Amino acid sequence: MEGGMREKIRKIAETHRDELGDFKRDRTAMLGLIILVAFVFVGVLAPFLAPYDPLTQRLPAARMTPNSEFLLGTDELGRDMLSRTIYGTRTSLQIGVMATAIAMIFGVLIGSISGYYGGLLDFIAMRVIDLLLSVPSLLLAILVVSILGASTHNVVIAVGIRGIGPFARVVRGSMLSIKKEYYIKSARALGASDLRIIFRHILPNSLSPIITLATLSMGSAILSAAGLSFVGLGVQPPTPEWGLMLSSGREFLLAAPHMVIFPGLAIILSVLGFNLLGDGLRDALDPRLKGII
Amino acid sequence: MLIPMLLVMSLFIFVAFALIPGDPADIIMAGNSHFSPELAAEIRKMLGLDLPLHVRYARFIWNAIHGDLGRSYHTEIPVIESILTAFPNTVELAFAAMAIAVMVGIPVGIIAAVKRNSVLDNVVRVIVIGGVSIPIFWLGLVLIYVFAVVFHWLPTSGKNGIEHLVLPAITLATYPIATIVRMTRNSMLDVLGHDYIRTARSKGLKERRVLIKHALKNAIIPVITIVGIQMGVMLGGAVLTETVFAWPGIGRLLISSLLRRDYPIAQGCVLMIVTVFLFVNLIVDILYVYVDPRIRFR
Numbered sequence: 001m002e003g004g005m006r007e008k009i010r011k012i013a014e015t016h017r018d019e020l021g022d023f024k025r026d027r028t029a030m031l032g033l034i035i036l037v038a039f040v041f042v043g044v045l046a047p048f049l050a051p052y053d054p055l056t057q058r059l060p061a062a063r064m065t066p067n068s069e070f071l072l073g074t075d076e077l078g079r080d081m082l083s084r085t086i087y088g089t090r091t092s093l094q095i096g097v098m099a100t101a102i103a104m105i106f107g108v109l110i111g112s113i114s115g116y117y118g119g120l121l122d123f124i125a126m127r128v129i130d131l132l133l134s135v136p137s138l139l140l141a142i143l144v145v146s147i148l149g150a151s152t153h154n155v156v157i158a159v160g161i162r163g164i165g166p167f168a169r170v171v172r173g174s175m176l177s178i179k180k181e182y183y184i185k186s187a188r189a190l191g192a193s194d195l196r197i198i199f200r201h202i203l204p205n206s207l208s209p210i211i212t213l214a215t216l217s218m219g220s221a222i223l224s225a226a227g228l229s230f231v232g233l234g235v236q237p238p239t240p241e242w243g244l245m246l247s248s249g250r251e252f253l254l255a256a257p258h259m260v261i262f263p264g265l266a267i268i269l270s271v272l273g274f275n276l277l278g279d280g281l282r283d284a285l286d287p288r289l290k291g292i293i
Numbered sequence: 294m295l296i297p298m299l300l301v302m303s304l305f306i307f308v309a310f311a312l313i314p315g316d317p318a319d320i321i322m323a324g325n326s327h328f329s330p331e332l333a334a335e336i337r338k339m340l341g342l343d344l345p346l347h348v349r350y351a352r353f354i355w356n357a358i359h360g361d362l363g364r365s366y367h368t369e370i371p372v373i374e375s376i377l378t379a380f381p382n383t384v385e386l387a388f389a390a391m392a393i394a395v396m397v398g399i400p401v402g403i404i405a406a407v408k409r410n411s412v413l414d415n416v417v418r419v420i421v422i423g424g425v426s427i428p429i430f431w432l433g434l435v436l437i438y439v440f441a442v443v444f445h446w447l448p449t450s451g452k453n454g455i456e457h458l459v460l461p462a463i464t465l466a467t468y469p470i471a472t473i474v475r476m477t478r479n480s481m482l483d484v485l486g487h488d489y490i491r492t493a494r495s496k497g498l499k500e501r502r503v504l505i506k507h508a509l510k511n512a513i514i515p516v517i518t519i520v521g522i523q524m525g526v527m528l529g530g531a532v533l534t535e536t537v538f539a540w541p542g543i544g545r546l547l548i549s550s551l552l553r554r555d556y557p558i559a560q561g562c563v564l565m566i567v568t569v570f571l572f573v574n575l576i577v578d579i580l581y582v583y584v585d586p587r588i589r590f591r
Binding site: 028130131134135136138139142143146147149219223226227230231232233243246249250253254257260261263264267268271272275276279 | 298302314422423428435442525532536537566
C-alpha cells in the first residue's frame with residue numbers, strides 16, 4: 001500500500017513537472033509559501049514560542065505599550081499581546097483549514113455529481129448553488145452564525161458553507177468539459193462504474209483548479225472569520241483571535257494603538273501568504289483560470 | 294427571473310430567522326421591562342407565533358408586499374421605517390466608494406498594462422495583492438488613527454457632512470480598487486495581444502488612438518461586470534466599514550439589531566440587502582448584453 005501511494009504521488013508530480021518548475025521560479029509565489037510555512041511553524045510550536053500564557057490577565061499591567069517585558073505590549077486585561085498573537089495563529093489557521101475542507105468536500109461532491117450526471121439533478125443543484133451565491137458572502141456567514149450561535153465551531157461551519165459555491169462551480173465545469181473526452185468514453189465502454197470514472201479519471205485532472213481555489217479560499221476564510229469575530233458574531237472571548245483582538249483594541253485606539261496594529265499585521269501577512277501562493281499556483285498550473293478564479 | 298429568486302430567497306430568509314432560538318415574547322418583555330405569562334401569551338398570539346409555519350410565511354409575504362415588515366422588538370418602530378432611514382446612507386457610501394474605485398482603478402490598470410513589467414507595473418501588482426489581503430476593518434481603524442487622531446484632519450466617525458464620508462469611502466474602496474485594477478490590467482493585456490491591435494498600429498494610427506478607441510473599448514467589457522458585482526457586494530451592507538466608522542447605514546443596523554436580538558429589524562435588513570444585491574446583479578447582466586455586441590449577435 002505504501003509503495004502504491006508513493007508511486008501515485010510521484011506520477012502526479014511527474015505529469016506536472018513543468019508547472020512545478022514554473023512555480024519554483026515564481027518568486028512571489030515562493031515568498032507566499034515561505035510566509036505560510038512560517039505561520040504553520042508558529043502555530044504548531046505556539047506553546048514553545050509564546051513567552052506567556054495568552055489567557056493570564058494582569059489588570060494592573062493593562063494596555064502597556066511594547067516594552068522589554070511584553071514585546072508587543074498588553075491588551076485591556078493585561079494579557080501579553082505577543083503570546084495572544086502567536087496563539088491567534090493557531091485559531092486562524094485551524095478555522096481556515098477546516099472551513100476550506102468543508103467547502104471543498106461538499107463543493108466537489110455537489111459539483112462532480114451535478115456535472116457528471118447532468119439533467120434534473122444538475123439543474124436543481126445549480127439553482128441551490130445560485131441561491132447560496134446570491135447572498136453576499138459575509139451576510140451568509142452572519143446568518144448562519146445567528147441561527148447556530150456565535151462560537152468558533154459555528155464560525156467554521158458558517159465560513160465553510162459560504163465557500164461551497166465556487167468549488168461546486170469549478171468542479172462542475174471541469175466535469176462538463178472532461179466527460180466529453182475520448183478516454184472517458186473508452187473507460188465507460190470497458191464497463192467502468194460511474195464512481196470509478198469520477199474519482200480515478202476526471203477528478204485527478206481537475207486537481208489544479210481545486211488546489212488553487214482551496215489555497216485562495218483559506219485566505220478569504222481567515223478574513224471572514226476575523227470579520228465575524230470583529231463584530232462580535234464569531235469567536236468569543238477569551239479565545240485569542242486576531243479579529244476579536246482588533247475589536248477590543250478599537251476602544252483604546254487613541255491610547256494604545258499597538259493593540260490594533262499587531263493583530264492586523266498578522267491577518268494581513270497570513271492572508272497575503274495564501275493569496276501569493278494561490279496566485280502562483282494558478283499561474284503555474286493553468287493561466288486560463290485568470291478570469292475565473 | 295428576479296421574482297422567483299426573490300421569493301425563494303425570502304422563504305430562505307424567513308425560515309432562517311424562524312430557526313433562531315429564543316422566544317420573541319421574552320425578548321420583547323425583557324426590552325420593555327414588563328413581565329407576565331399572560332402578556333407573553335398575548336404577544337405570541339399577536340405575532341402569530343402559534344400558527345403553523347407556512348401560514349406564518351404567507352402572512353409574512355402578504356405583509357411585506359404591503360410594506361409592513363413588522364416592528365422592532367425593542368422600540369416598536371416599524372421595521373420598514375428604520376430600514377428606509379438607514380439604507381440611503383449605505384447607498385451614499387457605496388456610490389462614493391465605487392466612484393473612487395473606478396476613477397483610480399481603471400486608469401491605474403490601463404497604465405500597468407501598457408507599461409507591462411516596468412517598475413510601475415510591479416508596484417501595481419504588489420498593491421493589488423496587498424489590497425485583497427487587507428482586512429477592511431483594520432484599514433479603517435488605521436486610517437482613523439492616522440488622519441483623525443494624529444493629524445486631526447478628518448473626523449473619526451458618524452455622519453455629518455462630507456468630511457465624514459472621506460475615510461469610510463476610501464476604506465470601502467480598497468478591495469474594489471484592487472479587483473478593478475487587476476481585471477483592467479489583465480483584460481487590457483489580453484486585448485493588446487490581439488491581431489486587430491496590430492492592424493491598427495500598422496495602419497499608422499497614433500498610439501493613444503489605438504489604445505483608447507480600439508483596445509479600451511474591448512477591454513472594458515469584463516471590467517464592467519466586476520464593477521457591477523462589486524457594487525452589489527458593497528450595497529450588501531458594507532457591514533464592517535459601517536461598524537468601524539459608526540456610519541448609520543443598513544450594515545450597521547443589521548449588526549446592532551442582531552446583537553440586541555431585535556430580529557424583525559435584522560430580518561428586514563437581510564431582506565433589503567439580498568433584494569438589492571439580486572437587483573444589481575440583474576442590471577449587470579442586462580448591461581453586459583448591451584455592452585458586449587458579440588452577445589447580441591449570437
